[in-house]
Amino acid sequence: MQSNVQAHGAITTRHTFCRICEAACGLTVDINNQGAVVAIAPNEQHIASTGYACLKGLKAHEFRDSPDRITQPMKRVNGELVAISWAQALSEIGGALKRIHGAHGGDAIGLYLGNPISMSFLPPLLSTAFVKAFGSSKLYHTGSQDCNNKFVVAERMYGCAQIQPFPDIDHSQFIIAVGSNPVVSKMSFISMPHSGKRFKALVARGARVIWLNPRRTETAKQVGEHHFIRPDTDVFFMLAFLQALIESGAVDERHVRQYMTGWDTVKVLVAPWTAERVAPVTGVPAATLRDWVQAYAAADGASLYSSTGVNQGSHGSLAFWLQEVINAVSGNLDKRGGTLVGKGIVDVSKLNRFDPDKPLAKFRLGEVPLVMDTVPAGVLADDILTPGAGQLKALFVTAGNPLLTCPNSHRLTEAFRQLELLVAIDLHESETARHAHYVLPGSHWLERADIPFTFNTMMGTTPIPYHQYTDAVLPLKGDAREETWMYLELCRAAGFYMGGSKALHGAFALGRWLRKIPLLGAALPDHAQFMLGIVNRIAGFGSLRRMRKAVNGVARPALAPGSFIGQRVVTGDGKINLAPADFCAQLPGLEADFERELAAGGALKLINKRERYSHNSWTHNHPDFVKGRHDRNLLNMSTSDARDRTLADGQWVRLSNSQGEIRVQLAVTDDMMPGAVALCHGWGHQHMERLSVASLTAGSNVNILARDGLDSLEPISGMSQLNGILVEVRADA
Ligand SMILES: Nc1nc2c(c(=O)[nH]1)N[C@H]1C(S)=C(S)[C@@H](COP(=O)(O)OP(=O)(O)OC[C@H]3O[C@@H](n4cnc5c(=O)[nH]c(N)nc54)[C@H](O)[C@@H]3O)O[C@H]1N2
Ligand SMILES: Nc1nc2c(c(=O)[nH]1)N[C@H]1C(S)=C(S)[C@@H](COP(=O)(O)OP(=O)(O)OC[C@H]3O[C@@H](n4cnc5c(=O)[nH]c(N)nc54)[C@H](O)[C@@H]3O)O[C@H]1N2
Numbered sequence: 001m002q003s004n005v006q007a008h009g010a011i012t013t014r015h016t017f018c019r020i021c022e023a024a025c026g027l028t029v030d031i032n033n034q035g036a037v038v039a040i041a042p043n044e045q046h047i048a049s050t051g052y053a054c055l056k057g058l059k060a061h062e063f064r065d066s067p068d069r070i071t072q073p074m075k076r077v078n079g080e081l082v083a084i085s086w087a088q089a090l091s092e093i094g095g096a097l098k099r100i101h102g103a104h105g106g107d108a109i110g111l112y113l114g115n116p117i118s119m120s121f122l123p124p125l126l127s128t129a130f131v132k133a134f135g136s137s138k139l140y141h142t143g144s145q146d147c148n149n150k151f152v153v154a155e156r157m158y159g160c161a162q163i164q165p166f167p168d169i170d171h172s173q174f175i176i177a178v179g180s181n182p183v184v185s186k187m188s189f190i191s192m193p194h195s196g197k198r199f200k201a202l203v204a205r206g207a208r209v210i211w212l213n214p215r216r217t218e219t220a221k222q223v224g225e226h227h228f229i230r231p232d233t234d235v236f237f238m239l240a241f242l243q244a245l246i247e248s249g250a251v252d253e254r255h256v257r258q259y260m261t262g263w264d265t266v267k268v269l270v271a272p273w274t275a276e277r278v279a280p281v282t283g284v285p286a287a288t289l290r291d292w293v294q295a296y297a298a299a300d301g302a303s304l305y306s307s308t309g310v311n312q313g314s315h316g317s318l319a320f321w322l323q324e325v326i327n328a329v330s331g332n333l334d335k336r337g338g339t340l341v342g343k344g345i346v347d348v349s350k351l352n353r354f355d356p357d358k359p360l361a362k363f364r365l366g367e368v369p370l371v372m373d374t375v376p377a378g379v380l381a382d383d384i385l386t387p388g389a390g391q392l393k394a395l396f397v398t399a400g401n402p403l404l405t406c407p408n409s410h411r412l413t414e415a416f417r418q419l420e421l422l423v424a425i426d427l428h429e430s431e432t433a434r435h436a437h438y439v440l441p442g443s444h445w446l447e448r449a450d451i452p453f454t455f456n457t458m459m460g461t462t463p464i465p466y467h468q469y470t471d472a473v474l475p476l477k478g479d480a481r482e483e484t485w486m487y488l489e490l491c492r493a494a495g496f497y498m499g500g501s502k503a504l505h506g507a508f509a510l511g512r513w514l515r516k517i518p519l520l521g522a523a524l525p526d527h528a529q530f531m532l533g534i535v536n537r538i539a540g541f542g543s544l545r546r547m548r549k550a551v552n553g554v555a556r557p558a559l560a561p562g563s564f565i566g567q568r569v570v571t572g573d574g575k576i577n578l579a580p581a582d583f584c585a586q587l588p589g590l591e592a593d594f595e596r597e598l599a600a601g602g603a604l605k606l607i608n609k610r611e612r613y614s615h616n617s618w619t620h621n622h623p624d625f626v627k628g629r630h631d632r633n634l635l636n637m638s639t640s641d642a643r644d645r646t647l648a649d650g651q652w653v654r655l656s657n658s659q660g661e662i663r664v665q666l667a668v669t670d671d672m673m674p675g676a677v678a679l680c681h682g683w684g685h686q687h688m689e690r691l692s693v694a695s696l697t698a699g700s701n702v703n704i705l706a707r708d709g710l711d712s713l714e715p716i717s718g719m720s721q722l723n724g725i726l727v728e729v730r731a732d733a
């Protein structure tokens, strides 16, 4: 019996961890002797999550066992999905890949890697190897919808995308959290189960936390101080904060000159951006900003932290860069209570150093940058619709739903209709799978052996550092297969090697070959376990047998302040680059944006409202997640904006801009800043007959209003702008 399994009479308890968000909560899963899950509970003893879990983790088995789950390969015939065998699916898709590759070359084949599977270890790595098998550069990833700006900034400033300082929350005296809502989303780029509790503890010991957000969030109502900021003006706030910090004399010039470069350049660039100047645009009065700068400078350990509210704006890279400069020059980077830099289980910063002398990789059209070898999702439609060398003809979508989650849904849908081959690897027929030629039955995370991916394992963004391994706790349902198995088989069927290398392909497939050895094979680990076993050994955690026993996680060394600056910065000269040339070059252009903002006055701007029971686009097919008013996304509008437009709470309205129009119901609330409206993304499932619960909901797809295309992207990181979209609202006649 494996040691992460305990039997109590008819019930067996297995330990695992949730892979829905970065919190990676430890869970126990009770399974009866028919193999059915009777309950999932938070693991009280887990090193980091210590008994925290949310409803999504606790109901995970009900998604796994959903009656709408696709458990066989399906092919679309005359518009209808029909079940086919794996042999047929592999041979037909493999044949199509061979043909498309022969006719159009490797770049005609691409893959969009979605969010849910990005919390697992092997699928993202093997997705890359799968795309490379064809010699293709077309890996699309949700990073361009949520965080690529952070990776770009870290590359340029610290020398590696995975170096991501995060607030030392438990010791901080002062935090300004910009565009984040921890109690709902559990934060990003910091692994924070119990986030509400942690912030309350911080305030209870006399520290201050300020939520800077166009919406008074669930978090802001529970703890700390809240202040409105006009959507998509964070970059001006950061500029003025840095300017006031310099003016206050709080920068330790000697420390900066010793460990950082480019400071004089930055000082000149931020000089014009005074608190008084930016106040009419941001909505943060100059006196308030200066009060915060003073408190920040006086605190023994303070930080600015930003999340998707900033990342998804039109200047996510510049805003995040300035934030990192502020934390660095104030002496808070690498300081107890400031921001700390964790360590992954392997030192990625040595393996993945950014080379400033190498020309940046670009997408085939325009000046669009690739970030960590991924193409921004905002040009996916261009890639399909624009003829020329490398035009995309075949797309795999693994655990993603781009037709709801990427910008300009109408255009992207039109583009997907032009694809010669669209294969969705999913648990159910999503809005994207609905257009697929084939839908392949993917695995649920309860069915996968795993270690946590990027955040814990590569970046170490865990305030309580630990490592963990889990076996699959449930068998694959029906004919479902692990995504990594599919990649290997598809490559074989098409006549290509994973990663373009026979040796690499052989290494990935080795676990499977060993399993075929008579008698002995069945006792050996399967191919995923085999690879994870190697990773665990390389990282010094020993055998899987040992890791299985550590059901609550293995503690890793605590984060050490003073261990980063001068030691782990991997830029060419080992110093932090405060003034990357391409960032500095963008700053003068902000003047025009600033003038536009001033002229726009209070024009309505749309932001996203992430909700407890909506996880991106995929939790609406469960009755408990769409109860009562949760069966739709409501447009949140301030009382004064509603009054000005003579609109009332509950009324249906038309939300529109030059992209299109959607119909939504209004929720009038004092929680919204005047001039800002908020709507949850990931809705609009009414036409999905195969989603028996979601099809009865009444929400609308906000991404019909978001722009895509070459000129829509944030120029440095290629992020889509999903927050701060100009819109109009009028009564639905
Ligand atoms: N329940 C739930 N949890 C989730 C998810 C989910 O969909 N549902 N998604 C997961 C994923 S994929 C991610 S990436 C993380 C994201 O985690 P977070 O980044 O914490 O996401 P949000 O809760 O959307 O917080 C963003 C906040 O920014 C605010 N905001 C919007 N525009 C602006 C702006 O222009 N300026 C400022 N200052 N603020 C702005 C919004 O009001 C919102 O409160 O959450 C993860 N967790
Ligand atoms: N307007 C607007 N748009 C946004 C955002 C926003 O704030 N505003 N947020 C953005 C963010 S932060 C993100 S991360 C993206 C998310 O964008 P996506 O990743 O494209 O969307 P999800 O809804 O997370 O997609 C999940 C799909 O994966 C399937 N799935 C779930 N688990 C598994 C699994 O284990 N295996 C397989 N094979 N399939 C699985 C689900 O059934 C679903 O169809 O959306 C972005 N879009």
Ligand code: SF4
Pocket: 018, 019, 020, 021, 022, 023, 024, 025, 052, 053, 054, 055, 056, 057, 058, 186, 193
């Ligand atoms: S907080 Fe995130 S990791 Fe924890 S149970 Fe909920 S969804 Fe899973």
Ligand SMILES: [Mo]
Pocket: 115, 142, 145, 146
């Ligand atoms: Mo995300």
